[in-house]
Amino acid sequence: MNSYFLTVGSFILTLDKNLLIEIGFQLFNLCVLCAILSFLLYKPVLKFMRSRKEKIAGNIADAEDKLKNAQSILDEYNAKLKGIQQERSAILEAANREANANKALIIEQAKKEAADIKNRAQLQIEREEEKAKDKIRLQIIEVSSLIAAHFVDNSLSDDKQTKLIEDVIKGLGDVKWQD
Amino acid sequence: MDFGSSFIPVQIGGFSFRLTETIMDTWVVMAVLIILAIVVRIKLNKFTEVPESGFQNFIETIVESMDSFVEGNMGKKFKYFGNWFFGVFAFILLSNLSGLLGFRPPTADLATTAALALTTFVLIHFMGIFTAGKGYFKGYLEPIPFLLPLNIISELATPVSLSFRLFGNILGGSIIMGLIYTLPVIVKLLVPAVLHIYFDVFAGFLQTFIFVMLSMAFIGDKIPEEY
Numbered sequence: 063m064n065s066y067f068l069t070v071g072s073f074i075l076t077l078d079k080n081l082l083i084e085i086g087f088q089l090f091n092l093c094v095l096c097a098i099l100s101f102l103l104y105k106p107v108l109k110f111m112r113s114r115k116e117k118i119a120g121n122i123a124d125a126e127d128k129l130k131n132a133q134s135i136l137d138e139y140n141a142k143l144k145g146i147q148q149e150r151s152a153i154l155e156a157a158n159r160e161a162n163a164n165k166a167l168i169i170e171q172a173k174k175e176a177a178d179i180k181n182r183a184q185l186q187i188e189r190e191e192e193k194a195k196d197k198i199r200l201q202i203i204e205v206s207s208l209i210a211a212h213f214v215d216n217s218l219s220d221d222k223q224t225k226l227i228e229d230v231i232k233g234l235g236d237v238k239w240q241d
Numbered sequence: 242m243d244f245g246s247s248f249i250p251v252q253i254g255g256f257s258f259r260l261t262e263t264i265m266d267t268w269v270v271m272a273v274l275i276i277l278a279i280v281v282r283i284k285l286n287k288f289t290e291v292p293e294s295g296f297q298n299f300i301e302t303i304v305e306s307m308d309s310f311v312e313g314n315m316g317k318k319f320k321y322f323g324n325w326f327f328g329v330f331a332f333i334l335l336s337n338l339s340g341l342l343g344f345r346p347p348t349a350d351l352a353t354t355a356a357l358a359l360t361t362f363v364l365i366h367f368m369g370i371f372t373a374g375k376g377y378f379k380g381y382l383e384p385i386p387f388l389l390p391l392n393i394i395s396e397l398a399t400p401v402s403l404s405f406r407l408f409g410n411i412l413g414g415s416i417i418m419g420l421i422y423t424l425p426v427i428v429k430l431l432v433p434a435v436l437h438i439y440f441d442v443f444a445g446f447l448q449t450f451i452f453v454m455l456s457m458a459f460i461g462d463k464i465p466e467e468y
Contacts, residue, residue, distance in 0.1 A: 072245035072262075074412065075351055083258045084352035085359065088267065092356055095271045096328030102278035104327045106285050107304040114290055 205230055244416045246350050263350035270335045270347060314457040319464065322457070325364075329357060330453045337411055337445030340418065341437055348448075349412040351404060358404035361456040365399065369463035377463075399459055403452060410448045414440030 209230055248259035281300055292298045307330065311323040336347040347353045369377040381392045418440055421433050 072243050072247045074245040080259050081352055081355070084261060084264065084350070085356045087258075087264055088347075088353045088356035089359065091264070091267050091271060092329070092332065092360065095274060095332055096325055098275050099278050099328040099331060100324035102275075102282045103300075104304060104307070104324050106282060107300055108308060108323070110285060110288060111301060111305060117290070 205233070208233075244412075244419050246345060261350065261352070262345050263347045263353055266339060266344045267336070267347040267353065269344065270332060270339060274331055274335060310453075311457065314454070315461045316464065319368075319461075322364075322460070325360075326453055326457065329360075329456070330449060333357065333407070333449040333452055334445065337449060338441055340411075340415060340441040340445070346411050346415060346441075346445075348407055349415045351408050354404040354408040355400070357407070357452065358400035361403060361459060362400040364456075365459050365463055366396075368460050372464050403455060407448050407452050410444055414444055 209226070212226055246262045248261040251258055251260045284296065288297050292301060304327070307327045308320065308323050311326055312320050315322055333348055336353070340346045340349075366377075369380075373380070381389055381396075383392075418433065418436060421436055422429060424432070
């Protein structure tokens, strides 16, 4: 093997004081090298990888948590939906019941009101009829009084009497019309 | 033919030592790894949550592989050993692969492999004492106190076997590759490429894996099950 620097000798194996000194040198070199490699390479890279691992583990745990949360929210909403459907059915049922009750009540009230209106109308018709009868009676009395007065004032012939009655009747029709 | 590690004798004050090719190559390997680490540190801010670049994929793959490898062998509580073994793994692997570029692999020197094995040895017994306390030493008297010397030898054999396995394999590969390069040019056209794949890439990966896995297993053995 060719040496690349000027030498005064070479050896393969010597078991002497020089070997111990060289072991000491190599020990020192080895310790320095391991310390530097550990400080500059091994530890920082390992730290980087560990932090990445922790971050990924954190992300996975986070994702699992979120998945669990989402699942629980989904379950909650499903339960609420189920509840809402039941609630809807109950509300609809209650509303139907109430509407039916209201319907019966309204129909009853309407019937009662209609009956009242009918009764009131009937009563008013009867009153109007009475009034009309009273008026007619009064007019008949007036007409009779007028006829009697004419009879008293004039001696009447049959023709005159007939004419007089016709006049009275005409007059009566005018009076009625006027009323 | 010289397959040894070249050196320059250095004297600083009263202290003399050999500045070996292994140490120089180790600095090259260290420089490459440190530059890579700096690049990663700079680019880390641009890393995306979903990796988009091949570079990010590559870095994340090796770091995650080491992290899960350590966790699988030593348990979740001792995952921090990944900091150490990542450096050891990267250093041994790049040292073994440096043969591809004509360097003498630092792992082809006993000083390097012994240093690596020594750290494993210290960690083995440190973890034994740390987890079992004083009771750790009682284990050496089991199953019978008479076997204490054998137990001690068995413990001492661990770093020796670890260091010599790696050293022998990589040095063997280097020597064979050196010999191949002495063959005639016509042989050098195809044969070295295939052998480099075997000795530097395959054996390099395999020996790195074996060293790190055995180290983890030996340290893990000292950790009681209740941990």
